[in-house]
Amino acid sequence: MITQKSLRSQIIEVVWQLIIDGKIKPNEPLREIHLADMLNVSRTPLREALQQLELEGIVKSEPRKGFRLSDLSEEELKEIYPLRAKLESYALELSGIPSPEQIDELISINHKMDTSNDPKELVELDEIWHGLLISNCKNKSLMKMIKMLHRQSQRYEYAYMDFGNMVKFSISQHAGIIEYLKKGQLKEASILFAENNMVGMDALINSLKLKHNN
Amino acid sequence: MITQKSLRSQIIEVVWQLIIDGKIKPNEPLREIHLADMLNVSRTPLREALQQLELEGIVKSEPRKGFRLSDLSEEELKEIYPLRAKLESYALELSGIPSPEQIDELISINHKMDTSNDPKELVELDEIWHGLLISNCKNKSLMKMIKMLHRQSQRYEYAYMDFGNMVKFSISQHAGIIEYLKKGQLKEASILFAENNMVGMDALINSLKLKHNN
């Protein structure tokens, strides 16, 4: 079956790329006409796309003033990550122990992370790893929220990708989670998973502070 | 004609009223032209409103087929309420002990619930009570998600308002939460708050099953 992707969702992805590539800076206004011309679409689907990104917390808007890219702040970071930790950890509990094939895949991705030193690739692999770990979760509302939080946290990750040696530690935590899962210790795995998210946050806070002090 | 303000948000509220008043039935298509004419607005802001409701999980859409009101299901109910329980309980922990004035207000609302026997009013009061309890929470992302879940759960509450004697029990739980808060036992209060949400779910499941069996 041929499925036509809606213009709106395509626009969202393109704008999202502009954002994580730093082509649009935090707090920068997103002028509709300019963007629409740039993407060769009309304002109508563009506005719909931006409104969705606003619901997802990426973009903000004031009446009659239009959209602008949201700021990045330590405060928001400290809101998002603990929430993400709680929700992902809950999602893992609901997912149950992954299948052997999934565990193999988790190991494989984690290995790739260990050998990679491209920060952007690391962000992507970590995202995939987290997604796979909870992919059996059937709670759609929960998954939707996690997806929203992923977008938000990825902005920080792409902006402050200088993780330093936290990566190694995070990878070891992944390994630890996998070990628990192999032994069927779901609860322990989910607790460690939450910690893993918090470690990611700490790394980002460090990078953020470093960058800010320059 | 709707008065001049923020048209989109006004449309959302009007459509929302149509939904909770049962003027639109679950799974019923929402034809844009028809609705737009009815509200004396154009399709553009109406579509934007419907898209927001879709993001909030109230409405769904398929490409080229338009919007329809989401179904109500026991399955979804069992997704939403535990999530709501987790998030509200977390929000209470972050809120800290309410001020004496807030506690007085919580007592007062709970008392009103005790004397009311209008189901619709009960739903509204319970909503207000929950909102007030966590109103000190500063985590905007968390509050946004809770707001989304409130909309979703309210659909169930308005549709199956025949709570029976669960109301009395819920009110007693509220009283219990207040007692904990007065004693500064935040953690205990938040645990009971989660239970309170789950009791609400159980009541709804009962009503849902009863209605379904007729």
Add this chain to the structure above:
DNA sequence: TATATTAATATTGTATACAATATACAGTAT
């Protein structure tokens, strides 16, 4: 020069127009 005021321009919010697709229906063949 700096500030206030007003005109010009740009931008958003909403309505309408047009194009693409889906749905409903009539007519025909089996």
Add this chain to the structure above:
DNA sequence: ATACTGTATATTGTATACAATATTAATATA
């Protein structure tokens, strides 16, 4: 009668047009 095919109608998706507001530039004035 039923299933099928083509056509008419309705509906959505996208683009454009217009009106209301915000922003910028220009001018006048102290």
